[in-house]
Amino acid sequence: MLNPLRSEEEAFRFLLYAIAVIVVVVGAVVLLRAVL
């Protein structure tokens, strides 16, 4: 299981996941705003 507090490597991997999730969420909201 991913634990970003166990090591720097896992914290970095968590950051990459966070970037991916934030890009998807922000993209979806911006797209929905443009469509609706």
Place this chain on the structure above:
Amino acid sequence: MEAAGIAHADHHGPPAANRSSRVETQLLGMLLFIISEVMVFGAFFTAYFFIRVAKGAPWPAPGDHLPVEVAGVNTAILVSSSLTIHWAQTSIKNGNRLGLKAGMLTTFLLGCTFLFIQINEYANIGFAPQDNAQATVFYSLTGLHGAHVFIGLCLLLIVTIRSFRGHYSPQEHRGVEVPGIYWHFVDVMWLIVYSTVYIL
């Protein structure tokens, strides 16, 4: 009796603290600290969502403009600093001292650049914290994050100086690892602040 005497002679300083957790103490400290930090940011985000969602106030306040592009470049700078600290950490794990020093120095300079741009943004943004509720929340959230960047920079400066003094090794690099975890946390927090305050 003699063995006990020798053991006593070998021990220096106060008795070892009681450990009730199986988690390493340095990591447990960082874990508890970051949990408390998430709660602090949560309180500030509650104020933000209260104004924007519960009260339905326009964001930003009419007449105010947020420099989305400049803050976007600043976001890229902060994300880059996470890459460089990860490079520094990987370097010392592999015994590459030059990579550690270059990575830490670059991370510190990128962090300084982020803070400098943010302060410059405050100076030129055109509204003050006391102008309206939106401005108060904007300065509170970004300022809280800026304070964390400042603390992170103090930690990075210590690690950078120690790197140039020849500290750390492939076996002993906890001193780089723990500030690295904190720096990634500051970076994740900024991504959330930037996407909610500037973009959405």
